[in-house]
Amino acid sequence: MTAPPPTPPRTSPGLRSRIAGAALALAAAVGIAHGSHVPLTLEDGTGAVLRVAFAARPERIEVCRTLTPAELEALPAHMRQPVSCEGTTAQYELEVRRDGEVLSRERLRGGGMRSDRQLYVFHETAIPAGRSTIEVRLARLDTAATAVAAVTAEQPPADSARTRRHDGEVPPLLELRESVTLGAREVVLVTYDGATRTLRAVRPTP
Amino acid sequence: MSATTRPPTERVAFRALARADALANRLYGWRANPLYQSGTIVIALLLVILVTGLWLILFYRVGAPWASVERITADRWVGNWMRGMHRYASDAAVLATIVHAFRMYAQGRSWGPRALAWVTGVGLLVLLMLCGWTGYVMVWDTFGQTLAREGARMLDALPVLSEPTSRAFTGERPLPPAFFFLNLFAHIGIPLALGIGLWLHISRVARPALLPPKPLGYGVVGALLAISLAIPITMLPEASPFTIPATVPVDLFFGFWIPFARRMSGGGALLAAAGAVALLAAVPLLTRRRGDRAAPPSTVDEEICVGCEQCAADCPYDAIAMITRAPGGRSELVARVDPARCVSCGICAGSCAPMGVGPPGRTGRDQLAEVRAFIESPERRAGEHVVVACDRGASRWGDAIRGEGAALLPVDCAGNLHTSVVELLVRNGSAGVLVVACPPRDCWNREGPRWLLERMYHDREAELQARVDRSRVRVAYANAAEGADAVAALRDFVADTRPLGAVAADPGEVGAECDVELTGPRE
Incomplete structure (x- = not known):
């Protein structure tokens, strides 16, 4: 004897429940649509931004010494170079001023674990909107002599130190001084132009 | 296991869930209760996203991202509607995924053999968020730019990239089409990973339900259609590295974290995000029942088992396999439970006529x-x-x-x-x-x-x-x-x-009868 299964309760909500259910579904849908466009205030709306961003190849410094005959003998035949040069890259100091006031000052090294990649700079500083005089100065700190001192502290004495220039390396000193007028929430970008090997300011085009 | 041995947070969550379920049952009936169908609703929404996304991709240009999306959006009756469906379905998918996860947590279905489903579910949510992220960056409006910059800030905290990613958005040079091509590639590739993740997600259940009942499915798509038409998508200003918008309309479902992340360093934000994901993924460990609190898996009494295969057919977790019995046994096959898949649901106990499992x-x-x-x-x-x-x-x-x-x-x-x-x-x-x-x-x-x-x-x-x-x-x-x-x-x-009327007591033998012919005597 097999009877049909009983009608489970509440499988068919009444009309009022259906209307309430439809209204709730609609409200949820509208809630989703509104949740999709919630205004978020990112800035207070009155200031401007000074952005310093660039990549530049640092100057390479090499410390060289002549290998002894015993050291040469210990090397495989195809690697016997009479002069061995250990390389490093120069350090720089970046200073950013606005109207004479120092906004930031930091020491820079090349990127990567061995600091042998490009210098990467990316700073954003809030400044008041209106007219400002921006000064950015990038100066090399290391010289060949300081590099020799650093290297010979732990290694055999070096014969010489030299800086080897490549095309595109950043000059020992870069300076930019420029007056800019910025509106609220506008950005002035100070970047390095590899072609002219100078710093330049880029402002929004109207 | 009785509810009294459950962690307090689970008990509180369960009470809230039961009340919400009761309300939804009253309004929609249990067959169309959207809270019961949160998982299948996500899949239905992903299908909507897929179809509308395929249409949108036909008109998207990596060389002019904002302009091409603006053209799509300006088409009030097709393009805008498609974008609306695509966007609102993505938002609803995030919401439904959270409801689904909450349900599993509240019901204590997050640990043991179900841990794989939980962990893959967390992975699916992360992929969904990443997919939405790349989708908004595709538009390259102020919100897309905000997402891109915040993402780059977090990436730059990783010590693997010698050149900071954030430099791409400083305005030193225009963003190359290759950036948008890569982003588009990710936006299309992530759904493929979603498909694989979904397969893993349901790999431990038998007869997985993939789509909601038709009335509910039509209702969900209908509601999306209605809001897409009623609340059309508007274009935000094009992203510019030289202007910082005062306010950005943020999609809360994909950008809820932005206000918090902006108060932290890139590394801090990345750590917070990784910590949140790790905490979610660790829920199976945190909720795992240990010792006496863990219900033991099913076992088979091989002397009773008649090899009818009903328990294997009924098991909702594919945890029972029929294997060949040693020669001379009472049946050719005998049931074998895989304890790694068995959640101790006990369905097999009800399905075994001779009561051997x-x-x-x-x-x-x-x-x-x-x-x-x-x-x-x-x-x-x-x-x-x-x-x-x-x-x-x-x-x-x-x-x-x-x-x-x-x-x-x-x-x-x-x-x-x-x-x-x-x-x-x-x-x-x-x-x-x-x-x-x-x-x-x-x-x-x-x-x-x-x-x-x-x-x-x-x-x-x-x-x-x-x-x-x-x-x-x-x-x-x-x-x-x-x-x-x-x-x-x-x-x-x-x-x-x-x-x-009254029923007379009839204390005779009881028991279900097996429909299986035995091949040998009872051992």
Whole structure:
């Protein structure tokens, strides 16, 4: 004897429940649509931004010494170079001023674990909107002599130190001084132009 | 396992969920309750996103991202509507995923063999967020730019990139089309990973439900269509590295974290995000029941097993396989439970006519022993109604049920219930047996009520025997917050069975009959 299964309760909500259910579904849908466009205030709306961003190849410094005959003998035949040069890259100091006031000052090294990649700079500083005089100065700190001192502290004495220039390396000193007028929430970008090997300011085009 | 051994946070979450379920049942009926179908709704929404995305991609240009999207958006009746569907479906997918995860957490379905589903679910949510992220960057409006810059800030905290990613957005040079091409590639590639993740997500369940019932599916798509038309998508200003917008309309579902991240360093934001994901992924460890609190997996008594394959067919987690028995056995096949997949749901106990399989202490034979003790207890009155109710469902309303003059027999899950228990109750003088199961899509063991109905009314193996008067047996559904419904179902049942009069006790042999021919003697 097999009877049909009983009608489970509440499988068919009444009309009022259906209307309430439809209204709730609609409200949820509208809630989703509104949740999709919630205004978020990112800035207070009155200031401007000074952005310093660039990549530049640092100057390479090499410390060289002549290998002894015993050291040469210990090397495989195809690697016997009479002069061995250990390389490093120069350090720089970046200073950013606005109207004479120092906004930031930091020491820079090349990127990567061995600091042998490009210098990467990316700073954003809030400044008041209106007219400002921006000064950015990038100066090399290391010289060949300081590099020799650093290297010979732990290694055999070096014969010489030299800086080897490549095309595109950043000059020992870069300076930019420029007056800019910025509106609220506008950005002035100070970047390095590899072609002219100078710093330049880029402002929004109207 | 009883609810009293569950962590307090789970208990609180469960109470909230049960109330929400009860409200949704009242409004939509259990068949179309969207809370029960949160997982399948996500898949339906992903299909909507896929279809609309394929259409949108035809008109997207990596060389002019903002301009091409603006052209699409300006087409009020097709383009804008498609964008709206795509966007709102993505938002709804995030919401439905969170509801789904909350449900699994509240029901304690996040640990043990279900841990794979939980962890892959967390992975799917992360992929969904990343997909939305790349989608908004594709538009390259102020919100897309905000997302890109915040993402780059976090990436730059990783010590793997020598050149900071953030430099791409400083304005030193225009963003190359290659950036948008890569972003588009990711936006298309991530859904492929979503597909693989979804396959893993459901790999440990048998007969996974992939799509919601048609009325609900149509309702969801209809609601999306309605809001896409009623609240059209508007274009935000094009991203510019030289202007910082005062306000950006943020999609909360994909950008809720931006206000928090902006207060932190890139590394801090990345750590916070990684920590949140790790915490979510660790939920199976945090909620895992240990020692006595963990219900043991099912075991098979090979001397009883007749190799009928019903337990393997009914197992909702594909945890039972039929293997060849040693020669000379009573049947060619014998059931074997994989403890790594068994969640101890006990469905197999209800599906085994000779009562040879089930979690220790919950097999058909254990149930019969328990119900015999129940029948012989001094509190029992002749001719009273018996309500068999799920531990996690209507049995929580025991006082109200007893207040109606009925006796309550709590069971772990109505899907575990062996039909012999019902037969024994009826043949021992119960005026009627009302089995109050959780609504089918609410079953913690996935398919309990489904198999219960099949066994009671459709002769599924381990069926309720024909000699049992069906007019004295009824199945009703009520969850843990629907005590009033359970009581109402009991009152109706009592009213319907009253004219049948008293039932004479018939303490004969009980038991479901096997439909399998044995190949050898019982060992």
